[in-house]
Amino acid sequence: MGKKIKWGIMGAGSIAGKFATDFTLVTQGELYAVGSRNLETAQYFAVQYGIPKAYGSYTDLLNDAAVDVIYIATPHNFHFEQAMRCLQHNKNVLCEKPVTVNAFQLKQLMAEARKRKLFFMEAMWTPFLPAILKAQQWIAEGKIGEVQLIQANFGQVGNQDSKGRLLNPDLAGGALLDIGIYPLTIIEMFAQSELESLDARASFTETGVDESVVVQMHYKNGVKGQMASHIRSQLVNDAFIYGTKGYIQIPQFWMSKQAILKLNGLEPEVFSDSTVTMGYNFETEAVSNDLLAGSTENDIMPLERSLKMMRLMDTIRKQIALIYPFE
Incomplete structure (x- = not known):
């Protein structure tokens, strides 16, 4: 049997549960670890989805050398900081949508990923269906x-x-x-x-x-x-x-x-489509195949596509005068 990509999940909420449920149809990867801010939460999630490793902090997850790629399943206001930490720990990243809050944040993550030659993708699963x-x-x-x-x-x-x-x-x-x-x-x-x-x-x-x-x-x-x-x-x-x-x-x-x-x-x-899953498995399989092939971006969801979307949403927010307190 060939190498399989070892996945870590950052966050143990509802979206992480959907991702883990659909992983049953992923052939080129395996759920290896989950990290949460609470060890009991991580352990419960790990038992529920048959994941070998459970960590009570994101730092412990990032320090596991066996993890090939991390799926960030937290609220989007945390994405920039968490994705940057993953990249700076030399981890490949699949980050839930929206990948950041604005284009300025995304450009920094893109630069970091490209500097380190790491895979980075926004988890916009719809185009893979x-x-x-x-x-x-x-x-x-x-x-x-x-x-x-x-x-x-x-x-x-x-x-x-x-x-x-x-x-x-x-x-x-x-x-x-x-x-x-x-x-x-x-x-x-x-x-x-x-x-x-x-x-x-x-x-x-x-x-x-x-x-x-x-x-x-x-x-x-x-x-x-x-x-x-x-x-x-x-x-x-x-x-x-x-x-x-x-x-x-x-x-x-x-x-x-x-x-x-x-x-x-x-x-x-x-x-x-008769597939019994919700459909997260299609993007996960694609990322696993990209990593096995040594790619740093995906053809369906390249980073420039995500950047274009963030710029579009920035423009819409400017028109409707929506600015978040932390911006």
Whole structure:
């Protein structure tokens, strides 16, 4: 049996649990260690997911020489500091989205990773999903003709604790960074052009973070994008890519198991992914293969793509006048 990549998980919360659950279908890696700020929490997580090593501090996790790569599964206001620590301990990094709070932070991490020749990637799992790849294939084949309009929404009623991750400005809370990044990613993926202009509008919570964000986007190739994100209202979380010959619908696009091709005058063609996991395994397998091949970036989620997204969200935040206390 060939070498497998040894994974460490930083953080033992709900997103880490989803990542660990989906690891059952990863063939080129193994869950080796988990680190938490509390040893009992790490030990419980390790037992739950069959992980050999449990550490009661992030420092102990970083000091384990056997760990090849660390998945950072903490709230995004901590990402910059934690990713930098990982890189400075010569650890490869897969960091949950959004990879940082702003582009300035990300550029520093990119420079550190490249200086040390380490793998670094934002854990934006949606582009790796088979349904998304199928939609890209249909468009590349010209199935819907020329893309004209992309619409994508993501809204759900989140935890309304004013001190919790979602509503607390000190934790970089709000709709845009938490879930708005998903529809923006879909629009950027399928527009396939440089952004010409955008108009962003927002409403705010009593704590000062964005409750909802609506963005109209205009690209240089003529494609239009429309997105909405909301943390106090359940939206229809589908993506639509409209072309001159028909359109593609991707239900629950950020975690989609299905893509539907609807051409003018024809019966719909439905692609379904029968994989039993949520879908985190696809990005994890890709990173494991990259590391085995000696790559420092992934072709689907290169760092420049993440930087472009952070700059886009910086622009939106400037328009809606959203600045976090620590910036």
